[in-house]
Amino acid sequence: MARISGTIVPSLSLQSTPDAPALKVGPSSRIVVQLLDVSLMDAPSVTLGEDVILTGDHQIINFPIPFRLTYNADNIQPFQSLALAVRVYDVSSPSDGEGDLTWISTSRHSVITNGNPTNHVAVEIEPVLKYDDTPIIPKNILTGHIKASTSVPASSSHGIGPNAKISIQLLDTSLADAPSVTIAEQRIILGVDEMLLFPIPFGISFDPEDINERNVYSVSVRAEELDSDKLLWISTWANHVLTRESPSENIEIEVDLVQ
DSSP states (O other): OEEEEEEEEEOHHHHTOTTOOOSEEOSSEEEEEEEEEOOOTTSOOEEEEEEEEEOOTTOOEESSEEEEEEEOGGGOOTTOOEEEEEEEEEOSSOOSSSOEEEEEOOSOEEESSTTOOSSSEEEEEEEOOOOOSSOOOOOEEEEEEEEEOTTSOGGGOSEEOSSEEEEEEEEEOOOTTSOOEEEEEEEEEEOTTOOEESSEEEEEEEOGGGOOTTSOEEEEEEEEETTTOOEEEEOOSOEEESSTTOOSSSEEEEEEEOO
16 A cells, blocks of 8 residues: 655645634544545546544644555556545534534645655645535635736736735636636635735636536636726636646636736
8 A cells, every 4th residue: 555645734825814713623623634536627536545633522733734644556547636635524513424614625735646746745724614514515626826927027027916806717618609607716815915926826616517528618817906896917818727638737827917
């Protein structure tokens, strides 16, 4: 059996937020680390290995949380896309299910194949602020980064912000004679003192059941002033993804400055 190891850490945005929740897990928590085959964008991911960490009734685990996951290397092919996912459940109350979801990884953490790491992997997780009894739908993650196009003057190509909102959309652009359909979206809000430097990473969570292999999909980016909705930056090229041999990770989106 082969092994992959790493640590679970709070997201970078959470670490930089002064009023963020306490950076710890527990007590009475169940931490599930899964190795997933995410090769098929139009189907749910397949679990290839799992590591479960339990905390006691009075035990608290501080970040970073180490993990070590065992998997069968014979089940891995070089062409597969593999990723790690983490979920944390509160199991303090009796439940017919797994418990209340309290933390979850929201970005794609590619591993093992295609030159990705097998050790010292840092998996970022975010707190789930509200939980209800709605079943959690398995999600896939589309990842990449945003950069300024070569036509943007050097004096303006450092980043986006402050006082801005960035919208990254996964669109179905199959019909040339009809408006595109938004499949999923990630929004980033930047306050009066916040700025993101290029390249800006993104990760769009989407339901694989919304993807049809016969359709055409692309990623669109726009940044607006937070208060006035004035357009600041926009992507001007069709950035095809997911289907027809288009990529699902390490996608590079160029944006132009709106004069």
